[in-house]
Amino acid sequence: MMMLTKKMIQIRGLLQTVGQSEALQLPSIVVIGSQSSGKSSVLEAIVGHEFLPKGSNMVTRRPIELTLVNTPDAHAEYGEFPALGLGKVTDFSQIQKTLTDLNLAVPVQDCVSDDPIQLRIYSPNVPDLSLIDLPGYIQVTSSDQPPELKQKIADLCEKYIQAPNIILAISAADVDLANSTALRSSRKVDPRGERTIGVITKMDLVEPERGVGMLSDKKYGLRLGYVGVICKLPQSSNSLFTRGNGNISSAVMKTENAYFSSHPLEFGPGSELEVGTKNLRKKLMYVLEQTMSASLKSTSEAIQHELAEASYEYKVQYNERPLSAETYLAESLDAFKHSFKGFTEQFGRAHVRELIKHELDQQVLNLLAQRYWNKPFDDLSPPLPEPDSLAELPKADPENPLWHLKLDASSASLTKLGIGRLATTVVANALQSQIDGLISSSTFAAHPFARQTITEASANILRDLSYDISDELEICIKPYKYRIELEDSEWMRGRENISRVLKEELRVCGEAIKHVEVDVGGSRKMKDVMAFIDRVRNGQVVLEGNGIGGAGGFSAALLQKGREAVFLRDRADIIKMRLLAVKSKQCASKKNKYYCPEVFLDAVADKLTTTADLFLDAELLSKFYYSFPRHLDTRLGRNLSPADIDRFAREDPKVQRHLDVVRRKELLEHVLKEMEGLRQLEIRGAGGRRGR
Ligand code: GDP
Numbered sequence: 001m002m003m004l005t006k007k008m009i010q011i012r013g014l015l016q017t018v019g020q021s022e023a024l025q026l027p028s029i030v031v032i033g034s035q036s037s038g039k040s041s042v043l044e045a046i047v048g049h050e051f052l053p054k055g056s057n058m059v060t061r062r063p064i065e066l067t068l069v070n071t072p073d074a075h076a077e078y079g080e081f082p083a084l085g086l087g088k089v090t091d092f093s094q095i096q097k098t099l100t101d102l103n104l105a106v107p108v109q110d111c112v113s114d115d116p117i118q119l120r121i122y123s124p125n126v127p128d129l130s131l132i133d134l135p136g137y138i139q140v141t142s143s144d145q146p147p148e149l150k151q152k153i154a155d156l157c158e159k160y161i162q163a164p165n166i167i168l169a170i171s172a173a174d175v176d177l178a179n180s181t182a183l184r185s186s187r188k189v190d191p192r193g194e195r196t197i198g199v200i201t202k203m204d205l206v207e208p209e210r211g212v213g214m215l216s217d218k219k220y221g222l223r224l225g226y227v228g229v230i231c232k233l234p235q236s237s238n239s240l241f242t243r244g245n246g247n248i249s250s251a252v253m254k255t256e257n258a259y260f261s262s263h264p265l266e267f268g269p270g271s272e273l274e275v276g277t278k279n280l281r282k283k284l285m286y287v288l289e290q291t292m293s294a295s296l297k298s299t300s301e302a303i304q305h306e307l308a309e310a311s312y313e314y315k316v317q318y319n320e321r322p323l324s325a326e327t328y329l330a331e332s333l334d335a336f337k338h339s340f341k342g343f344t345e346q347f348g349r350a351h352v353r354e355l356i357k358h359e360l361d362q363q364v365l366n367l368l369a370q371r372y373w374n375k376p377f378d379d380l381s382p383p384l385p386e387p388d389s390l391a392e393l394p395k396a397d398p399e400n401p402l403w404h405l406k407l408d409a410s411s412a413s414l415t416k417l418g419i420g421r422l423a424t425t426v427v428a429n430a431l432q433s434q435i436d437g438l439i440s441s442s443t444f445a446a447h448p449f450a451r452q453t454i455t456e457a458s459a460n461i462l463r464d465l466s467y468d469i470s471d472e473l474e475i476c477i478k479p480y481k482y483r484i485e486l487e488d489s490e491w492m493r494g495r496e497n498i499s500r501v502l503k504e505e506l507r508v509c510g511e512a513i514k515h516v517e518v519d520v521g522g523s524r525k526m527k528d529v530m531a532f533i534d535r536v537r538n539g540q541v542v543l544e545g546n547g548i549g550g551a552g553g554f555s556a557a558l559l560q561k562g563r564e565a566v567f568l569r570d571r572a573d574i575i576k577m578r579l580l581a582v583k584s585k586q587c588a589s590k591k592n593k594y595y596c597p598e599v600f601l602d603a604v605a606d607k608l609t610t611t612a613d614l615f616l617d618a619e620l621l622s623k624f625y626y627s628f629p630r631h632l633d634t635r636l637g638r639n640l641s642p643a644d645i646d647r648f649a650r651e652d653p654k655v656q657r658h659l660d661v662v663r664r665k666e667l668l669e670h671v672l673k674e675m676e677g678l679r680q681l682e683i684r685g686a687g688g689r690r691g692r
Pocket of ligand 1: 033034035036037038039040042136201202203204205229230231232233428
């Protein structure tokens, strides 16, 4: 018979994991009583341990859903707080402390909370029971308590003592039953006394006759009757058990036996009255079993109803597409790896080359501006005389050491730039941003955890690889630091390429000038301010304080813009001039390299690029392409616990809803099957009992 309660308690635990609806509440025993009525003492006597919060002030602020699980073959007794994930707590004073902390965490202004604390206690010494301990009723609020506390406790209790729950109404023998708040409350919801068990505590504090009178009370007759108990621990054993870890049941029973057997007339074997914690336990087990059994049919129906709803949602919303957190992760990972593979097939040496060459083109332009095109001044002061100005370049004498020095220094600047580090970083950054792009267009976009994991994986691999690769690449380009030999074809390619680069630069300058024009507020205004700046630079106007407070009727900001425009115009002029030079016959042959530093430096950059792209393709790309998917398998596969995977999948609200429906449906199906099994057992049992 007791199987039923055990099973139902298991089912209750399962239903809790999917969030029970009101309809799925399984009956439980709800314990109510006034403060100091001895409510905690009764519960502790049933459990056999002191574990409830104690203190003169009200400490129970949240309902405690106490599930007792009988483990006949086990020796150990322990508690578990399923919501906290603390694991098995074998020290009952620790359970007491946790409960106290959880209660104290309820803000004082809230008084009480109806969010229950779930506590399971496993022991060979407890019966299978499901009890809910509620805050004790208070008569008057003390000065340090909010005035609405009394009402809030009453409301909370009223919510819990509804059918089909059984009410365990605790009253102390030394208080008149007519004044028992517990009985008064239960009477309101159970006027015929059909699901209330009366418990009279502190029987030792009143004369036996008075105790007898209370236990046989007819004013509020209870179908399930009254039980008299004495749950006070004997003084001698009290100190022994203060740490809460010894079993107190036998001590309590000893006290009760001593008292009740010393009053055989009232409580002896001939008496009809029920006394003692032992009997109370038996009664609770029996009544809960009966109530569970009676609710089997209605609970089954409620589950069927919920299941129908879940199945409907599954069908309509999700087209009955099965989903689990694991399959979701596996599919997402596969899809991501697939898109990565696609990327690796199209991103190869040619892309690496383009990236590096583009970077070096910019470096070449910078070098040229620094060493050759040093005409424009980003300043308002008059230009200094420039001896080896650009205009002299076509006339450069191949024997003149100045032009040799200039070109050698420029080429050395390029080769000693730290190409190893630069090229590796450029390519690694490009790979990283490609990975970011792949993540954004994958299902992982909606998953911060996976996003971070993947980004970290690629960043770590790239960082580790880059470290050695940039050094090795630097060694590969070392020969160019000493000597650079150019083929004719290389010269030709350089000439073509630098023309393209210069044209592009010219276009960029043009765009930038247009932007400045818009900023300034039109071409006329820009021309005026540029003309003024030119006059300053030609020494026709003397500027005081470098124009910080504005000058010539122009504000400082406008002068700044004008300066930008002049700089861009001069740069564009130079580039136009150099474009003509590069296209001229003189630059057609590598023999005239001193006239054409642009072509020469481009050809050098091209040589460096060829070495770098070959090396990075072989080292960085192929190693990264190999490692990355493997790292993903580890980080998003093997390294994740089922809880991690679940958390991951639930990051996406859509997936979470889908998973919830699937899980709810599966669980309800499972529970329903169990319930049907129990009903069959019940029907057979009832048949057997009738047959006897
Ligand atoms: P609660 O506030 O309703 O939880 O009451 P407690 O269980 O904390 O008990 C209040 C006081 O009554 C404590 O000092 C207990 O030791 C005492 N007490 C509880 N049960 C009995 C009993 O059966 N007999 C006697 N004499 N005292 C009891």
